[in-house]
Amino acid sequence: MSDPTKLSQETCEACRPDAPKVTDQELPVLLEETPNWHTENRDGVLQLERQYDFKNFVEALAFANCVGELAEQANHHPAILVEWGKVTVTWWTHKIGGLHRNDFIMAARTDLLV
Numbered sequence: 001m002s003d004p005t006k007l008s009q010e011t012c013e014a015c016r017p018d019a020p021k022v023t024d025q026e027l028p029v030l031l032e033e034t035p036n037w038h039t040e041n042r043d044g045v046l047q048l049e050r051q052y053d054f055k056n057f058v059e060a061l062a063f064a065n066c067v068g069e070l071a072e073q074a075n076h077h078p079a080i081l082v083e084w085g086k087v088t089v090t091w092w093t094h095k096i097g098g099l100h101r102n103d104f105i106m107a108a109r110t111d112l113l114v
Contacts, residue, residue, distance in 0.1 A: 006033075007030075007033045007034065007104060007105055007108040008105065008108035008109045008111070008112055010101075010105050011105075012074050012076055012102040012105050012106065013100075013101075013102060015076075015093050015095050015096065015100055015102060016095065017095045017096065018096075019093070019095065019096050019100055020096075020100075021046075021093075021096055021098040021099055021100060022046075022098070022099040022100060022101060022103075022104075026101075027039070027099070030101070030104040033104065033108065034048070034104050034107045034108055034111070036050050036111070037049065037050045037104075037107050038050070039099070040090070044097075045092060045097050045098055046092065046098045046099050047090050047091065047092040047099070048090065048091045048092060048099060048103050048104065048107055049088060049089070049090045049091075050088070050089055050107065050110070050111075051086055051087070051088045052086065052087045052088075052089070052114060053085060053086050054085050054086060054087070055085065056084070056085060057082075057083075057084045057085065059085075060082050060083065060084070060085060060086060060087045061082055063087050063113065063114070064080050064082045064087050066113045067080055067087070067089055067110055067113065068080065070106070070109055070110065070113065071106070074102075074106060074109075076091075076093075076102055076103075076106055078090055078091045078092075078106065078110075089107075089110055091103040091104075091106050091107055091110075
């Protein structure tokens with residue numbers, strides 16, 4: 001298994017509308033580097049998603065705010081769903097309508113926040 005900390009230290013590229021999506025060959029390797037994350041296909045758009053569990057709403061909200069700060073720093077923004085005791089984070093690259101390596105970098109960074 002690869003080291004997710006190493007992935008988290010990579011630099012996100014500025015993404016262009018013609019940037020390449022993650023290939024079918026790259027996907028399983030990147031998923032191995034981001035354990036506990038899985039893909040979801042929503043309306044033909046592949047997305048990377050993970051649910052985090054917390055003791056209560058206050059802890060969940062605090063984590064969501066940390067994810068928001070991380071996203072702002074990288075100028076790459078996920079969908080964040082906050083519920084009592086859990087937060088679901090979904091990364092994908094809007095400009096390309098799917099997954100880019102940046103999404104996996106951000107997923108690895110998100111894991112470091114816990």
